[in-house]
Each structure stands twice: as structure tokens, then as C-alpha cells.
Amino acid sequence: MASLDRAIVGCRRCPRLVAWREEVARTKRAAFTDETYWGRPVPGFGPADAALLIVGLAPAAHGGNRTGRMFTGDRSGDVLYQALYDIGLASQPAATGVDDGLTLHGVRVTAPVHCAPPANRPTPQERDDCRPWLVDEVRLLAPTLRAAVLLGAFGWQAALPAFAEAGWEVPRPRPAFAHGARTTLRGAPGDLDLFGCFHVSRRNTFTGRLTPAMLREVLREAATAAGLPVRPE
Numbered sequence: 001m002a003s004l005d006r007a008i009v010g011c012r013r014c015p016r017l018v019a020w021r022e023e024v025a026r027t028k029r030a031a032f033t034d035e036t037y038w039g040r041p042v043p044g045f046g047p048a049d050a051a052l053l054i055v056g057l058a059p060a061a062h063g064g065n066r067t068g069r070m071f072t073g074d075r076s077g078d079v080l081y082q083a084l085y086d087i088g089l090a091s092q093p094a095a096t097g098v099d100d101g102l103t104l105h106g107v108r109v110t111a112p113v114h115c116a117p118p119a120n121r122p123t124p125q126e127r128d129d130c131r132p133w134l135v136d137e138v139r140l141l142a143p144t145l146r147a148a149v150l151l152g153a154f155g156w157q158a159a160l161p162a163f164a165e166a167g168w169e170v171p172r173p174r175p176a177f178a179h180g181a182r183t184t185l186r187g188a189p190g191d192l193d194l195f196g197c198f199h200v201s202r203r204n205t206f207t208g209r210l211t212p213a214m215l216r217e218v219l220r221e222a223a224t225a226a227g228l229p230v231r232p233e
């Protein structure tokens with residue numbers, strides 16, 4: 001997994017995203033002018049033998065693209081890692097930088113697009129061009145992977161073909177995304193339970209479309225399906 005992560009960090013396959021991530025790293029947000037932005041693809045974060053995978057959308061321009069770690073340094077990450085901490089899968093609730101001491105227990109966090117896109121919107125072509133990295137990642141995780149939480153319709157639609165390429169059987173027609181959706185993929189080294197969850201985006205969490213309790217409920221259900229010990233509500 002470490003060599004895959006290194007290969008991802010060196011990727012320049014998508015010209016528009018390469019230009020954007022580097023421009024953001026140069027121009028910065030006023031609050032972070034003293035920081036050196038990562039400005040490169042952001043690899044997955046968490047153990048290589050995880051039983052549970054969380055699949056988001058893409059790094060945030062001033063979050064993962066700044067700190068170099070998935071969901072680290074922005075509001076979305078605050079919500080996600082707080083929930084993982086609450087159920088016992090993260091060592092601490094805060095994720096501020098790569099040296100903050102955060103470790104994850106049995107869970108890995110990744111995205112189907114590894115570079116920050118303008119307006120948080122990758123194109124379908126960019127999603128497809130980045131898919132081989134996700135396929136490689138889930139192939140490496142396959143011996144231990146038993147469940148995945150897919151955040152938002154984008155994560156759901158991007159991940160299903162990757163799981164198919166990695167050896168799981170995806171039903172036809174493909175199951176539709178919904179918050180609380182659950183489906184099981186047969187095949188690979190073991191069955192894989194998929195869970196749909198609204199994305200932890202600022203828009204969803206600020207409006208109450210996704211509450212901390214809703215997020216904890218999906219994560220707890222998925223972690224239990226993956227065989228991970230979770231802290232009760």
C-alpha cells in the first residue's frame with residue numbers, strides 16, 4: 001500500500017486538476033498564507049489491512065490539498081473524524097495535519113478522485129481517469145475488506161465500477177444511492193457490504209441534512225458488518 005500511495009502522489013494524469021491543485025497551493029487562502037500547501041494528489045489514509053473503507057469525493061482545496069491527508073484540515077473532516085472517534089475507530093476527534101497523531105483502527109479513508117477539483121466538481125472523465133488508483137487500493141485491501149461506506153451519490157457511483165473491476169459482482173441494474181442504502185456484493189475474497197451515506201460536506205452538515213447522529217448510525221452499522229468493535233451509542 002505504501003508504494004501505491006507514493007505512486008498516487010506522483011500522478012499528473014488530469015491536466016485541469018494538476019493546474020488547479022498547484023494554483024491553489026500557490027495562491028492559498030488568507031488564513032493559511034504562512035503554510036506550505038501540499039498541492040499534490042492526496043493518497044488514502046488508514047491501515048493497509050482495514051476491514052472498513054470510507055469513500056468520499058475528492059480532497060478539499062484548502063483541506064486535504066493543503067495538509068496532504070484525506071479529510072484533514074477542513075470542516076468535512078472535523079465531522080467525519082469526530083464520528084469515527086465517537087464510535088471508537090479513531091484515536092482522537094481532531095484532524096489538523098499529518099503530524100497531529102491521529103490513527104485509525106480498522107478503517108481506511110479514501111476518495112475516487114485524489115486531486116482537489118474546482119468547485120468540488122470533478123468531471124466524469126477525471127473520475128474515470130482516477131479509477132485505476134481506487135481499483136488498485138481495493139485490490140490491496142480485499143483480503144481484509146468486509147464493508148464500505150460510500151459518501152454521496154458521487155462516491156457511490158464512482159466506487160461500484162471499481163469494486164467490480166477488483167473482483168466483486170455488482171448487480172445489474174446497479175443499486176441506487178440513498179442515505180441508508182445497503183447492498184451486499186458477492187465475490188472477491190469475501191462478501192462486501194456497502195452502505196450509502198450523505199456526504200459530510202459543509203452544505204449537508206450545516207443544513208442538518210446529515211446530522212452527527214445519522215453519520216454515527218451508518219458508520220456504526222458498517223463497522224459492525226465489517227466485524228470491528230464499536231463503542232455503543
Ligand code: SF4
Nearest residue numbers: 011013014041115130
Ligand atoms: S485526479 Fe487522480 S488521475 Fe487525476 S491527476 Fe489526480 S491522482 Fe492522477
